[in-house]
Amino acid sequence: MGFGVSYVLHLLLLFCTIFGCAWSQDGDVMQKLKASIKSSRSLDWSDSDYCKWENVTCSESRVTRIELQSHSLTGSLPKELVQLTALTDFYCSENNLHGDFPNMPNSLQNLYIYKNNFTSMPSDFFDNMSNLLVVSIGDNSFTQWEIPISIKKCLALKTFSANNASFVGEIPEIFGKENFPSLVTLQLSYNYLEGNLPNSLAGTSIETLWVNGQDKSTNRLNGTLSVIEKMTSLKQLWVNVNSFTGPIPDLSNLTQLTDVCFRDNRLTGVVPPTLTSLPSLKVVNLTNNQLQGSPPKFQNGVSVDNDLSGTNSFCTEGAGQPCSPLVNALLSVVEPLGYPYILAQTWKGNDPCGGNTWKGVVCSGGNISIIDFRNLGFSGSVSPSFASLSSVTKLLLSNNNLTGTIPNELANMPALKEIDVSNNSLYGQIPKFRGDVVVNTDGNPDIGHDKPSSPPSPSSGGNDKKKFSVGAIVGVVIGVVCLLGVGVLVFVMCRRRYNKRNGKVQTPNAIVIHPRHSGDGNAVKISVAAAGGSHAGGVGGTSGFSQSSSVQNVEAGNMMISIQVLREVTNNFSEKNILGKGGFGTVYKGELDDGTKIAVKRMQSDMGGDKGLNEFKSEIAVLTKVRHRHLVALLGYCLDDNEKLLVYEYMPQGTLSEHLFDRKDDGVKPLEWKRRLSIALDVARGVEYLHGLAQQIFIHRDLKPSNILLGDDMRAKVSDFGLVRLAPEGQASFETRLAGTFGYLAPEYAVTGRVTTKVDVYSYGVILMEMITGRRAIDNSQPDENIHLVTWFRRMQLNKDSFQKIIDPAMDIDEEGLESFRTIAGLASHCCAREPHQRPDMGHVVNALAPLVEVWKPSEPDAEDMYGIDLDMSLPQALSKWQNMEGQSTTLDVSYSSMIPSCENTQSSIPPRSPGFADSFTSADAR
Ligand SMILES: *[C@@H]1O[C@H](CO)[C@@H](O)[C@H](O)[C@H]1NC(C)=O
Ligand SMILES: *[C@@H]1O[C@H](CO)[C@@H](O)[C@H](O)[C@H]1NC(C)=O
Ligand SMILES: *[C@@H]1O[C@H](CO)[C@@H](O)[C@H](O)[C@H]1NC(C)=O
Ligand SMILES: *[C@@H]1O[C@H](CO)[C@@H](O)[C@H](O)[C@H]1NC(C)=O
Ligand SMILES: *[C@@H]1O[C@H](CO)[C@@H](O)[C@H](O)[C@H]1NC(C)=O
Ligand SMILES: *[C@@H]1O[C@H](CO)[C@@H](O)[C@H](O)[C@H]1NC(C)=O
Numbered sequence: 001m002g003f004g005v006s007y008v009l010h011l012l013l014l015f016c017t018i019f020g021c022a023w024s025q026d027g028d029v030m031q032k033l034k035a036s037i038k039s040s041r042s043l044d045w046s047d048s049d050y051c052k053w054e055n056v057t058c059s060e061s062r063v064t065r066i067e068l069q070s071h072s073l074t075g076s077l078p079k080e081l082v083q084l085t086a087l088t089d090f091y092c093s094e095n096n097l098h099g100d101f102p103n104m105p106n107s108l109q110n111l112y113i114y115k116n117n118f119t120s121m122p123s124d125f126f127d128n129m130s131n132l133l134v135v136s137i138g139d140n141s142f143t144q145w146e147i148p149i150s151i152k153k154c155l156a157l158k159t160f161s162a163n164n165a166s167f168v169g170e171i172p173e174i175f176g177k178e179n180f181p182s183l184v185t186l187q188l189s190y191n192y193l194e195g196n197l198p199n200s201l202a203g204t205s206i207e208t209l210w211v212n213g214q215d216k217s218t219n220r221l222n223g224t225l226s227v228i229e230k231m232t233s234l235k236q237l238w239v240n241v242n243s244f245t246g247p248i249p250d251l252s253n254l255t256q257l258t259d260v261c262f263r264d265n266r267l268t269g270v271v272p273p274t275l276t277s278l279p280s281l282k283v284v285n286l287t288n289n290q291l292q293g294s295p296p297k298f299q300n301g302v303s304v305d306n307d308l309s310g311t312n313s314f315c316t317e318g319a320g321q322p323c324s325p326l327v328n329a330l331l332s333v334v335e336p337l338g339y340p341y342i343l344a345q346t347w348k349g350n351d352p353c354g355g356n357t358w359k360g361v362v363c364s365g366g367n368i369s370i371i372d373f374r375n376l377g378f379s380g381s382v383s384p385s386f387a388s389l390s391s392v393t394k395l396l397l398s399n400n401n402l403t404g405t406i407p408n409e410l411a412n413m414p415a416l417k418e419i420d421v422s423n424n425s426l427y428g429q430i431p432k433f434r435g436d437v438v439v440n441t442d443g444n445p446d447i448g449h450d451k452p453s454s455p456p457s458p459s460s461g462g463n464d465k466k467k468f469s470v471g472a473i474v475g476v477v478i479g480v481v482c483l484l485g486v487g488v489l490v491f492v493m494c495r496r497r498y499n500k501r502n503g504k505v506q507t508p509n510a511i512v513i514h515p516r517h518s519g520d521g522n523a524v525k526i527s528v529a530a531a532g533g534s535h536a537g538g539v540g541g542t543s544g545f546s547q548s549s550s551v552q553n554v555e556a557g558n559m560m561i562s563i564q565v566l567r568e569v570t571n572n573f574s575e576k577n578i579l580g581k582g583g584f585g586t587v588y589k590g591e592l593d594d595g596t597k598i599a600v601k602r603m604q605s606d607m608g609g610d611k612g613l614n615e616f617k618s619e620i621a622v623l624t625k626v627r628h629r630h631l632v633a634l635l636g637y638c639l640d641d642n643e644k645l646l647v648y649e650y651m652p653q654g655t656l657s658e659h660l661f662d663r664k665d666d667g668v669k670p671l672e673w674k675r676r677l678s679i680a681l682d683v684a685r686g687v688e689y690l691h692g693l694a695q696q697i698f699i700h701r702d703l704k705p706s707n708i709l710l711g712d713d714m715r716a717k718v719s720d721f722g723l724v725r726l727a728p729e730g731q732a733s734f735e736t737r738l739a740g741t742f743g744y745l746a747p748e749y750a751v752t753g754r755v756t757t758k759v760d761v762y763s764y765g766v767i768l769m770e771m772i773t774g775r776r777a778i779d780n781s782q783p784d785e786n787i788h789l790v791t792w793f794r795r796m797q798l799n800k801d802s803f804q805k806i807i808d809p810a811m812d813i814d815e816e817g818l819e820s821f822r823t824i825a826g827l828a829s830h831c832c833a834r835e836p837h838q839r840p841d842m843g844h845v846v847n848a849l850a851p852l853v854e855v856w857k858p859s860e861p862d863a864e865d866m867y868g869i870d871l872d873m874s875l876p877q878a879l880s881k882w883q884n885m886e887g888q889s890t891t892l893d894v895s896y897s898s899m900i901p902s903c904e905n906t907q908s909s910i911p912p913r914s915p916g917f918a919d920s921f922t923s924a925d926a927r
Contacts, residue, residue, distance in 0.1 A: 041071055128153070208236045235259070247269030375399045393415050655708060679715075775789055
């Protein structure tokens with residue numbers, strides 16, 4: 001009997017393995033879940049079909065959502081939940097579930113488990129969860145753990161909320177914009193965190209940051225709040241109940257900040273006007289710090305905590321009332337020391353020589369006679385404001401870590417008898433003190449020299465600004481020198497390489513895939529739309545126009561594709577399937593059963609870890625934010641420690657480069673002039689969109705013919721977004737590490753590393769020149785003076801006689817064509833103007849090209865909208881559209897076991913690759 005049952009079960013299992021049995025699989029798991037939890041409220045889970053259970057949602061018999069929040073549940077969760085591989089939403093918050101929280105399937109997007117009694121999460125929980133958008137795990141009884149580093153793989157994460165989640169240790173440097181381009185909410189209140197706020201928070205898109213209340217242990221968060229200055233998206237900032245020190249930073253760039261809570265820290269210094277006058281501010285709390293100066297007066301309508309004075313060290317009690325000149329003088333003396341806490345504690349009231357004893361200040365006859373800052377561990381510089389303390393006879397600053405010079409103003413202090421600055425790190429000339437002043441400068445190794453022999457030790461004080469600028473200048477100088485060095489080296493290597501292989505490097509692309517959990521078990525269904533042809537718009541489609549969905553944050557949900565599927569369709573990444581190689585990886589053609597082709601870009605795994613990862617993330621972040629008919633669309637990706645793969649639609653005609661320069665004798669005909677014009681317009685429209693129509697400014701940085709792909713209708717799309725940078729909001733130019741391709745680099749970018757949209761305009765101009773002449777940007781087969789296309793082109797253009805000789809001999813141009821030819825040649829030169837401001841913007845280029853192309857508008861109907869934008873769908877929407885169109889498209893089923901992590905390491909099967917250095921390069925950070 002027992003034998004019989006197990007035999008049948010085995011058969012069933014075998015059957016399921018072969019044919020897939022989602023129904024039975026999800027059914028088993030749901031029964032396990034049902035058995036392990038109890039609800040004291042009614043929860044109707046009686047139907048034999050679990051898809052009809054209350055608060056359970058299915059799609060094609062697969063469980064996609066389980067919503068059990070606030071159901072008075074007790075019990076624990078079964079390990080088998082990980083097998084619900086179509087699950088996107090799991091909500092069980094506000095119950096009394098206990099035990100270890102289990103692993104979840106990597107299809108999961110939204111996880112809400114706060115307010116339970118779970119005792120742990122698996123240490124590898126976040127390892128493969130790259131579809132997560134929201135994680136909310138606070139208020140559980142976890143045993144102490146550190147913030148798991150592996151959440152940095154959750155590329156699409158928007159919210160990470162873990163208040164009262166028993167985190168210990170420091171906040172790791174992972175919450176930067178490289179890892180989390182879309183992170184908006186970071187909540188880490190009421191944990192046991194210690195150490196400083198990570199510097200990587202600078203420049204992030206975080207709007208809500210809670211790190212308040214690390215008050216359950218002796219260690220709290222400490223250090224200064226200076227990183228906040230650069231968190232310009234912040235709306236709500238709660239840092240209360242910690243041990244932060246130093247002054248409130250300059251908040252002038254936090255133009256959306258409405259709610260800020262600084263109370264219960266060790267903040268010192270004068271409340272900056274950038275806070276009191278911040279227009280967006282609505283709520284501010286400052287109580288229980290050692291803030292100094294005049295009590296701040298906020299604008300009408302701002303709620304301030306009512307016990308503002310509390311334990312603060314303001315000089316008066318009335319908001320906005322000024323401090324005495326002596327107090328102001330003392331405050332400016334300690335400003336470059338970062339307003340030391342030890343002084344702020346006792347510096348209360350408006351009279352340093354009144355009742356209280358001010359640390360470091362000795363009075364005599366109602367006037368300050370001695371400043372005694374010896375042995376206080378101060379860092380920072382010596383303020384010239386000491387000179388305004390005219391009654392001081394002794395200035396004692398010895399045995400600190402002071403840097404900078406002794407200000408000349410100090411020599412004018414009328415009553416000064418003694419100055420002791422011994423045992424610091426001061427340098428420079430000693431001011432000419434009067435003969436009767438005793439001056440002690442011993443123990444300052446660099447005193448008397450112009451510059452310190454070694455860089456000053458880092459300071460935590462308010463002197464940061466000054467040092468920073470010195471550091472920055474040194475950094476820039478070193479950076480430029482290195483850059484030039486690397487540049488020359490790279491240039492030499494590139495030229496060698498060009499000579500060797502005639503510059504044939506492409507990053508082709510082609511797209512069209514889409515994986516999805518189908519109704520039958522462990523199978524993944526890939527629906528493949530006919531590539532090219534009428535679908536040249538990729539998944540963009542042309543229906544509707546809902547701006548809101550497309551330009552939002554990364555919506556990478558459902559985009560993860562398993563390595564097994566990609567391996568299957570590319571013959572295990574066979575050499576034979578290589579479409580091309582670029583600086584960041586190899587592109588493989590995928591061949592489906594019915595012969596439909598797709599393209600899979602496999603990022604080079606030997607590209608020094610993080611850099612490759614950054615290009616990968618950049619590409620995903622950009623492509624999920626922008627959608628346009630003339631930008632290649634991303635359909636999916638696969639991420640693992642060793643594997644980074646991107647899947648695009650297939651562009652059957654390959655790269656523009658192949659059509660201009662690399663024509664094989666057989667087949668490919670040279671492009672006619674009309675075609676070139678229409679390609680030029682397509683590219684211009686794609687780039688115009690990147691530059692601003694997408695609401696944010698994206699800069700491509702690597703435009704070139706090998707990054708322009710052609711469909712069967714010869715319409716073009718821009719590809720390869722690995723180097724794209726998002727311009728910081730409201731900023732037209734910004735510094736970045738140099739990256740791009742020689743021949744296409746705008747001169748100012750190559751020299752300064754500052755990038756603007758005009759950098760792309762320059763590269764675009766070079767491409768126009770290439771299309772006109774059929775010559776490469778850098779053509780080593782030419783005599784030396786003609787190698788550089790832009791230089792040669794300009795020279796030829798000046799000479800009316802030779803002008804027509806620049807036309808690509810491979811094409812015939814008639815009279816009519818010649819007219820447009822002159823216009824385009826002029827436009828190309830204009831785009832390559834030496835000064836960025838002399839170059840047109842892409843909108844202008846589109847306007848110049850459009851009328852010329854209209855003349856030869858392709859005969860096939862063109863559903864282009866006003867800007868040629870396909871803002872209509874987010875990627876998940878587009879993908880489900882393809883699903884629905886499945887009937888008209890080809891489908892392929894690939895079975896695989898859902899139990900195998902979807903991005904399994906396939907190192908052993910990777911064909912050996914040369915450590916190639918292709919036509920893209922990046923140099924060390926210029927700063
Ligand atoms: C659960 O289902 C019940 C009945 O359909 C519904 O009233 C309730 O809102 C659902 N709860 C959640 C959290 O979805
Ligand atoms: C949480 O679980 C622990 C044991 O795991 C138990 O002692 C405690 O009472 C539970 N708390 C609640 C609120 O149920
Ligand atoms: C800040 O906290 C860390 C970790 O608790 C500690 O090692 C360090 O000494 C603290 N720094 C200051 C200045 O208190
Ligand atoms: C604010 O932004 C401007 C412009 O980007 C910049 O020059 C300035 O340094 C920023 N201020 C701070 C305090 O970071
Ligand atoms: C901050 O101040 C506001 C306004 O007085 C008050 O309503 C709020 O409770 C305070 N918050 C904290 C955390 O103290
Ligand atoms: C100066 O700084 C160093 C390290 O930053 C520290 O070890 C030393 O104690 C400091 N000296 C004084 C006098 O505070």
